[in-house]
Amino acid sequence: MRGFLVNYLKILLAISAIREMAGGIIRTTTDAAIKKIMARRSLPFEDCGSLYQVNYLNIDSCEKIPCSMQRSSTVKVTVLFDDNGNGVSFLKHEVRWVFNYVKTQALISPDPCDGNQDCILNVNDEKTYWANIFVNETLPVMSGSMLWEAKDESNQNLICFEVPVIITV
Structure with a gap:
């Protein structure tokens, strides 16, 4: 037995x-x-040296490349990325408009994205964050790109992508 x-x-x-x-x-x-x-x-983008893999990019009101962005508007950007289980909970954004090799700083909110806002969340084994970018009224009406970098507390570049844009009136 x-x-x-x-x-x-x-x-x-x-x-x-x-x-x-x-x-x-x-x-x-x-x-x-x-x-x-x-x-x-995902909206197509060019990775420019991300430490973590960006799996999805959404820019509100952008359905095709180049993204049409109207002056004096605020546009929400949402990114889904894999942080390899490292528990990323802080992102400092450096976003620039690039027109004919001239870079202009963009205004981002919230920045930094940390535990005080609901801008970075866990989604299954990945992270998602969102931020609003202000399309300044002084930007030239022309084609260029939006260069987005997200860094940690040590200023290490975690996420970097570039998206073609066209600024409209």
Whole structure:
């Protein structure tokens, strides 16, 4: 009887281990599928040296490149990135408008993005943050790009991307 009980427990442990491994595989497969879907829905951008992978970029009112941005408007930017489990909870933004190699600082809010605002959140195994960018009324009406860098407390560049834009009246 004791041998039967030991074998029964071994079988239960094996089934439990298989279920746990399968659950991990299913969870990993589901996460990978969600990341692929988000990447396909992301606005195209050029990575310019991110430490963490940017999986999704959304700029309100921008459905195609170049993003049309109206002077004197405020535009919400949302980014989904994988922080490799490092628990990123602080981002200082450096955003510049680039026109014919001339860079102009952009106004961002909130900046920095830290625990005092709801601008950085956990989403599954990833992080998402949002910030509002002000499209200054003095920007030239022309094509250029928006260069976005997000840094940690030590000024290490965590996220960097560039998006073509066109400033309109």
